[in-house]
């Protein structure tokens with residue numbers, strides 16, 4: 001560390017490029033610092049730094065990271081503490097550009113595996129960013145010394161040592177997360193698609209906040225007796241709650257009674273949540289995919305024929321391609337693509353669906369003849385999807401009772417409380433005289449897998465590889481923009497870093513070779529990540545950058561929305 005201080009004193013006041021001299025590794029007793037990348041100027045992306053403390057000093061008992069689930073939770077927790085310490089000890093941005101900034105990629109409501117913090121038997125390592133201080137474009141050596149030898153060690157020692165942490169809080173965090181994985185692991189065996197624990201707080205503070213609504217404003221979730229199940233946890237005993245069975249479930253109820261809120265909780269049940277989130281014991285099967293209409297998206301040779309046929313101008317729906325999908329065709333493509341990736345649970349909300357894709361009632365059937373309507377609505381295929389592919393569906397459907405015919409379970413939200421009304425719903429539909437006629441054939445048919453052609457996926461913009469993610473919605477891939485705003489289960493910008501690097505990695509490894517289907521490609525990528533870690537995406541054993549766990553479904557969604565994509569259908 002003395003060496004670093006000396007260099008910084010020497011280059012004080014020189015041009016910013018002089019900072020390149022500090023690249024390297026430094027030590028202060030047990031504390032090691034690696035300056036892996038030095039930014040080119042004060043406005044460029046901040047410099048990449050790692051700090052490492054050996055376990056002999058950090059003192060985390062191996063039991064705290066004894067399996068994948070606990071390790072991810074421990075890392076996530078320390079990362080949050082590191083971030084908290086930044087807020088406390090960093091003097092923040094000073095002078096030019098990003099001067100003085102210290103930033104680590106850390107989580108919000110979800111607990112995610114990420115590359116910004118690593119705990120293993122040997123050490124704890126934080127991988128973060130720092131803006132090296134400048135006045136104009138001159139090195140501010142003294143400010144940098146205060147960061148490197150003052151703020152950063154202070155941040156590290158207050159967050160990366162077991163003894164400096166709230167140990168009860170840490171253990172509770174890890175145990176809660178492990179319990180959620182354990183609960184999720186029981187769903188398939190109990191033939192459940194999702195589980196919402198009694199006492200959960202599902203509503204959020206606002207439409208743009210992930211935080212729970214305050215306890216005195218929120219109505220706690222209580223399962224109706226008919227759906228109540230009891231599941232085991234490792235650390236919190238038995239937990240009771242609503243088990244939504246596999247099959248077809250309809251959520252009904254008046255406007256503003258909490259239907260979409262329940263569906264959102266199921267949607268987010270693929271992730272573990274932090275304690276006090278309100279959804280911290282509510283889980284869904286891993287392969288659950290939210291489906292919505294997405295007018296304007298591009299679609300490449302998707303076989304949407306189970307839903308759409310006889311389009312104007314005889315457009316072939318076995319190989320449906322468009323650069324501007326309609327409401328119904330986009331929703332059909334979204335479903336087929338999810339099924340291509342073997343989704344086990346589809347979630348649909350009438351609020352974000354194309355009405356004509358969901359339903360065609362008996363009156364409409366009388367006026368518009370079948371041959372003039374290209375759409376076989378979801379209601380006529382949902383049962384085939386379950387019977388033939390084993391994929392369940394949960395639909396929010398307050399506007400039409402026709403779905404009662406095909407539903408296995410009907411839940412009514414009544415002032416934010418679920419009531420099981422399957423029997424009454426079946427009686428009601430049974431008593432309708434002039435019912436709608438079923439429109440599908442007997443079978444949904446086979447899912448046609450598609451193999452992306454490598455020449456259609458170009459990460460280059462000019463002569464440089466250019467991939468960059470922006471927020472939760474956009475990836476710049478080469479010269480194109482991938483719009484993921486309708487892919488609702490992305491919760492963290494770093495997931496988009498992961499997804500874009502996964503595509504690049506699959507190209508480099510030749511997994512995208514024109515013969516592998518999308519799912520096969522992603523299986524190969526995930527196999528590599530599984531045997532090593534997300535760090536393989538950066539292909540570099542220093543500072544890996546900021547990547548957070550993302551599922552195959554969201555990665556496939558990005559590939560499918562690449563506007564240059566070309567595919568070959570598998571026979």
Ligand SMILES: Nc1ncnc2c1ncn2[C@@H]1O[C@H](COP(=O)(O)OP(=O)(O)OP(=O)(O)O)[C@@H](O)[C@H]1O
Pocket residue numbers: 202203204213217218219220221253254255256257258259260261262351398413416
């Ligand atoms: N358990 C709850 N306690 C308190 N407020 C809740 C609860 N659940 C949902 N809310 C709030 O009630 C409002 C309506 O919820 P939601 O959007 O889920 O209704 P909805 O039934 O889908 O309505 P619509 O039919 O109009 O789409 C939201 O502001 C939501 O945050």
Ligand SMILES: [Mg+2]
Pocket residue numbers: 259260261351
């Ligand atoms: Mg709603």
